[in-house]
Amino acid sequence: MSTWADLTTGKRIKHLRGSDLTQHGLAEASELSYATIQKAEQDRGELSVGSLLAIANALQTDVAVILGQQAPRRGADRGHRAALRQLSDAVHESALGEWEGIEDPSSVADLGSARDAAWSAYWASDTQKVSTYATRVLMEGQARLASATGAERNQLALILASTYRVAASCANGLGYRDLALGALTSAKTLANQVDDPVMRALLESTLSWVYLRGTRTDRAVAVAERAALAIEPSFSKASRPQLLAYGRLMIAAAVAASRREDEAAADDYLSQAHAAAARLGRDERLYGTAFGPTAARTEAVGIHVALKDYGRALNLANQPDMKALPSTMTKVARNRYKLDVALAQCSAGLYDKAGETLIEVGRDAPEWVKHQALPGVIGRRLASVSTSRVRNISDAIGVPLI
Structure with a gap:
């Protein structure tokens, strides 16, 4: 059989x-x-x-x-399935108030550190650690929030909102759209209790990605546009968090526009992202989200690939400042960029280079690559040239490509 x-x-x-x-x-x-x-x-x-x-x-x-x-x-293997079940239980039970038995929740500082660890695990493509840390924050954080007041309550609300967001991001990346939307619903409820427009903007950027993965590109663009208008900075006076959130929203809109092959809109959004990145001047991270010159440049390559402008994508990828990616770039971001480069290489007839890039990705992020569409697309294009070569790549990265 x-x-x-x-x-x-x-x-x-x-x-x-x-x-x-x-x-x-x-x-x-x-x-x-x-x-x-x-x-x-x-x-x-x-x-x-x-x-x-x-x-x-x-x-x-x-x-x-x-x-x-x-x-x-x-x-998914047994460990991944167990981690996702644990994450799903935490997202829903914490929102429903089912945290009985947690009599001595961790301090705000410890919960903030656990939230940061969940984001680090997400960007390292470690689903089990995301689940472990996020579950702790959501259950203990909601238990503490129930009696918190004043500044402590605002701090907890932001920590919880960011943790629901990492849960949503993890779920969406693995194709669990309903869990992602459920987590974002709880996150937005908490964010609305605190006057933090940057958190609200970043939640909208994640929602835009959920719509994008569900192929609702028009909705993905509209969500990002709406949020960008709400936080749009005056570039001479904007705070750095505002610039980061605005730039990330412009990237979200550009990616969605490129998926519906609207080149003019994608270029316009991308130029706004580059402007925000230039104003920042360096890569920064806030609430688990990175943005700056590196993100603007690498995302631009993926956007041009989606628009089938492979020559432009490769020209960008071959620029001197793109040859050595910064060590601060996360594993997921780095390998997502490399997959875009591999597809551009394949489409330009650079089959050996595409194969080498694909192997780099598979070896660097073996679990993450299993949930990505592009390896299969690239593999089928390479198979038109050499089936044996593709089988060798499949063996090297542990993912069937043909």
Whole structure:
């Protein structure tokens, strides 16, 4: 019997669609044409990343499942599944007030440190540590918040909002959209209790990403635009946190615009992000979010890749200041950028370089790469040149690519 990875992409889509959903039904649910679905199931031509995301969303699965990198309902290992269950329980139970038994919650300072550790684990792609730290903060933090007043209550509200946000980010990255939205709902409730426009803006940037992953690109742009208008700084007077949040929102809007192939809008948003980064002058981090010149440059490469302007993307990637990424750049951000570079290299016919870049990513972030769409897209394009080469790459990174 063939394993899930041995099936073609078209056969996997057909299997996931099942007998209860017709091709016309899948086309309607994914907002793609019937011809696109028909060609996909017949393995005729390559699906774009946007089409893959739309089909995965309509089938309520992950892109990695469609590409054969994970089997249905068994994609994550036991440790990951346990971590996500723990995280889900913490998100929902803390919001519902189910923290009985926590009689001596940690101090505000200790909870803040645990929140920071959760974000560090997220950017290192360590789901189990994210769950461990976030669970502690959400349960103990809500227990302490129940009796807190004044400045302590405001501090706790911000710590909790940021922790719900890291939980949402982790869930969204792994394809658990409902958990992500639930966590963001709790985060926004807390953020609204505190006068911190930067936290509210960063929550909206995460919401924009949730909509983007769910292929609701128009909504993703609208959310980022709305939040940017609310915090839009006067560049001569703006605080550094304002510049960071505004720049991150402009990146979110640019990415979403590029996914709907709106080049003019993407360039406009990107220019605003570059302006904010230039005003900052250096990379900074706040509430688990990094922004500055490095983020603006690396995100620009991904945006041009999404717009299929591969030459421009490679020209940016080959600039002297892009050759050595700063050591402060997180593992997730670094490897997401490298996947964009690998796709641009592959599309430009630089197949050996694309393969080498893909191997770098797989070895640096073996668990994270399993949940990404681009390795499968790159692998299928490389397979048109050399199937054996792709199999070697698959073996090297531990992810089936064809």
